[in-house]
Amino acid sequence: MTTEVGTRLRSDARDNRERILAVARLAFAAEGLEVPIREIARRAEVGVATLYRHFPTKEALHVEAFAEQMDFCSTIAQDALDAADPWVGFSRLIERMMEQHALDRGFARAFTSSLPPAAGFAAERDRTLRSLLELIRRAKEAGALRDDFVLEDLSLALMANEGIRAATPDLRVAASRRFAALMLQSFQADPVRRELPPAVRLPVSRA
Template identity: 35%
Template sequence: MNRETAPAPPADEASARPLRADAERNRQRIIAAAQHVFAQRGLDVTLDDIANHAGVGVGTVYRRFANREELVEAIFDTEIQRITDRAEEALTHQDPWDGLVHFFTTASQDFADDRGLREVLLIGTHGKDRVAAARERLSPAIAAVIERAQRHGALRDDIEVTDFPLIQMMLGTATQLSQAVSPGLWERYLTLILDGLRTSRQVPTPLPHRALGQEEFDQTAGAVRVL
């Protein structure tokens, strides 16, 4: 007995599934490339720059993301939430000062590693609803870390939550200018700042990074002229 065979699916239906898989792979390549480019160069890059780094055509980028702001939203919502989680983790430290130091240090490392994160969080000129909502979640978490250390008497009581982004901007500038000659220099200045924020200490905290030599300082100062 002859059996009827089902008609072959149309060509576009047959190819739909692998095309979706290809599209998702391209999307992940674009996001990975954008993370790298934003971290190294900041947010003032073009989709062409990101496409070049991802090894895809710029049209492929535009099919996944209508503009740079959509990429910023896709990447930094998660990054800011990670910092918020660290602030909340700092509240679980038995010693409130240790919790504050841990949070300041890990956040400073994140900002040192990622210029784009510094710009989107501290300057706030990029990103729309999702990034704005992430920033709004972060602010009360930082305030809780600060207030807890103040109640414990470890942190001077005139520090406000708005001091945190300004401190990070200062460290970020030092990081950016000295990146080529001394990438870890920010740790030296974070230690000096934390010593200044603490209400009392018996001796100064040892600095974790040496000062710049004169030639290194000259190179760092020269970086100011090219910004």
């Protein structure tokens, strides 16, 4: 009987943890990092104390919630470095990164934030940033990327891209692809005029 109870408790704890992570991923992606811990606990149907037993800080929850996205960013950065043509690698990275950021507001803010994130997240982000800096160096040496481009220009583009508002995720991605094409033309040392992806009708905000 004691063994059965212990197994059930471990199973319940595992289910709670997975449910908290699932809710947190959805909340951060849709609403950004400002979603309160209490609200995440409420949506996951657990107590705040239960949430904190699994994730002692909000930063710890960020690390777990964004683990897959950080792996994705590290992968696309390495894929870009492996490309034979630095400009092709740089372009693919911009396109894929903007698509990811258009779909996930929370991750976009965590990645571009100037505030120090939790150690695990920071280490992974720093590795990706080092890959980006190396790719930028190579693209400049190849004469493809304008000499005055700096990493902060990419951060600006990602922040602007994160602001895309559209009715569905597919439309956000489509709008992001057009924006990425515009940005790449502006980043290029000798811009080549190419046909842009189709425009997407977006809501117009009124002051």
